[in-house]
Amino acid sequence: MTRLAVFGATSAIAGAVARLYAAEGASLFLVARNAARLEALAADLRARGAAAVTTAVADLNDLDRHPELVERARAALDGLDAVLIAHGTLSDQAACEADAGLARAELTTNFLGPVSLLTALAPVMERQNRGSIAVIGSVAGDRGRGSNYVYGSAKGGLGVFVQGLRHRLGRSNVAVTLVKPGFVDTPMTAALPKGGPLWAKPERVAADIRRALDRGPAVLYTPWFWRWILLIIRLLPDAVFRRTRL
């Protein structure tokens, strides 16, 4: 029986991943901020087949609580086969440009938060000498763009951190994967105009993440075509890139 811990469980992508594990009869540990929503999620996963669901209400911006939450997850599940780190916000770029305090807060949520959590998690996984971790990054971290470089820099920094952690934990048979979703039709992206072939459903992205947690690739672009879109964007010479409005 698989044991999965999810941090940021009420996000649409994390919820869809948890459902896939529940249908397999997994045991789950869920962390989110809103107690009522977390309970609704847990009841759903139990009815859909999860062997057991334990919850912890916590604001993951409260970095000091991370070691305690990791320990509770490990104890509740008696070991961790898979961990998904999914909390985050899509920053309002214009507001961050006008307010350095807001930019710092966004970097705390999207960069320092996962870094703190992963730092608490790493020794637990090392001692187990097995398991896999998936961290939600973003295609926005691949190249700084005028339209969202605050969010992009948090996700880009997180990408380098995850890369290094993967290198370190590889010696302990622990796979760490950076997940880079493209446009996903979730509440986080509600303010963007939607539709067209680039937009994916959270269920589609979740199925990719589920597979990655078994196979442990370094990077997962989801859906797959973003790997090639981002390759082109990264390779654009600066002289060309400057003229785009990406």
Added chain:
Amino acid sequence: MTGFQDSRTYRAWGRAHRFAHAVARPRFADEAASLLAAPDGPTSVLPYGMGRSYGDSCLNRDGGLLDARGLDRFVAFDRETGLLEVEGGVTLADILRVLDHAPPSERRWFLPVTPGTKFVTVGGAIANDVHGKNHHEAGTFGRHVAGLRLLRSDGRVLDCSMADNPELFAATIGGLGLTGLILRAAIRLKPVPGPWMESEDIRYETLEDFFALSEESLAGWEYSVAWIDCLAKGRALGRGIFTRSRHTGEAPAGAKPRTAYEPRLSVPLDFPGFALNKASITAFNALYRRRIPAGGTRGTVHYDPVFYPLDAIGLWNRMYGARGFYQYQCAVPTAGAPETVRALLETIAAAGQGSFLAVLKTLGDVPSPGLLSFPMPGATLALDFPNTGAATHALLDRLDAIVAEAGGRLYPAKDGRMPAGLFQSGYPRWREFAAHIDPRFSSSFWRRVSVPVDQPSLGPSPGPSDSPPSHSPSPSPRP
């Protein structure tokens, strides 16, 4: 928290109406409450589920839609008693997926009533008080709702059942989403021996044969329905294939249960408007009837093709082309039902406008708790008509006259054009219902059928602004 966004993509299944809406997609009950409380939201709202209503009963032109599909969680499932509680946006396919994955040691449960597609939400099934092929035994879906939780626009959350808020409960069953947002509902499932059905197809030659077969099948067959060749005339009028089935514990050798929880194939684009015409439909109907040998067929099959044959073809509605289609479904009372159905079929055959989806079934006398429930003891006839503009409307007006004369009614879930007078005469408790409508909730359908009518009888509707652009080309760009 995310608010309302403008959208032009929300349609009904018939695709004949193309309206602009402000759409919000709450994922949690508290988000739905905040959306209704926000001061800058649209003046009126309507819950929207899977959009499987055919006409404008799931649309709210230039108003708001609360897309409830994000409220898709199971709340509790007691595998001992079969009481299932789910949020309003959970679909019947979601439920079947969970029921099908029951451990072999546990009791097996099934939907007490299911319509012809599993891609509807529980909220939608309640709001339309849907029925199925077992209406003569089980009544409507609403009869199996143990209770529901309603969110009103004033922020109140009301638990409704036969015991608590019984009037609001009765208004919400078949209430077309107008009494508030159904946050969750508890359904009494029915025990079954397994996923298999004993099913029999019988070719029959006349309308009298249909009524005789229906009568004969009341004993021992839980489910019955007939496909009819609606272009057959004269002595062959009403001929078709009668299908009856029941649950069985005996599995066919070597067969594996397999349910399509997601639409499998899809009609990828609109067929050209001329693809469905009298010649092609006549040819199809003749071939389809010949599929069943004169002696009939009998076998044990999985429940999925028995209940949901059309679910295997995603978006089959696009076969009717970009102008969409109308479905016409009426219920007529037992007294005179054979004569009324004959008159309807004669009118359709004479007009030569039928289609290949024509369904006839008898309805039983199990009462529904709902004030606006569609079924009545008698028979129900359902047909699709490609939207060819004025000719289609003229035929449907003639059918209206026959239905009204017989004391029948049309099904709001299928309707996009019935005159207000026919609605009001068909649903005599509509004023009592109207008192329970949430003041913030409305729909294009409701604004259309609730206008004052001098005499509660059939008459031309005054042409309110929500009526579809049926006589002129669609004003909105094609996709």
